[in-house]
Amino acid sequence: MLVLQIAAARGIEVTVTASASAAERLRGLGALEVVDYHDPDWVGRVRGGFDGALIAAGGTAQAALSLVRDGGRLVWLTSDAPAGERGVTSTDLYLRPDAAQLAHLAEAVVEGKLKQNVEALPLSDGPAAFARVSAGQAGGKKIVLTRAYRRRGVARP
Known part of the structure; x- marks a missing residue:
């Protein structure tokens, strides 16, 4: 979701694949076109000739490759x-740690320039949350569970 927003903010025309239920949200984040990946002919519904493609789902390489110029x-x-x-x-x-860039992204989120859909869950919901992600029912979200504890008066994730 951040990649979409950053690309759109830089004037790049972005087409994404997602479920139909996510289309309106993704257009609101800057997607020019949203193609439903549940459609068996989704590749045929995309005009293709893209300068590039970013793949985040296994098993989609050949389809994406066919759409890249x-x-x-x-x-x-x-x-x-x-x-x-x-x-x-x-x-x-592969990403390398970069504190300055991470701080810049965090600042953009705080300023409302980048939007994140965060769902906080208690650790006890871990098994159910993992099952939702594994079944593809997390709405494009990745779930990270943490346990909050205090040590010497400092809250730590």
Whole structure:
């Protein structure tokens, strides 16, 4: 969701795949087009010729690769980038810690320039939350559970 917002803020036209129920929310975050990935012919409904594609779901490489223009880029978050073809560069994306950039993103969230949909859950809801994510019922959310505790008067995640 942050990638969509950052790209749109930089003037990049973004097409995303998501469930139909998420379409309005994603358009509100800057998506030009939202394609329902439940549609078996979703690839045929996209005009293609993209300069690049960012893949966050396994099993979608070939479909995404077919939509990237010759000489474009295919970037994977799943560490299993396929070999490029037609001059398409295909790479895995690895992040490096960068406190300054993280602070900049946090500031943008605080200022309302970037939106995050955070759902706080007690640790006791962990098994049910994990089951929702595993079943694809978390609405595109990733759930992180933490236990709050105090040590020497300092709250820690």
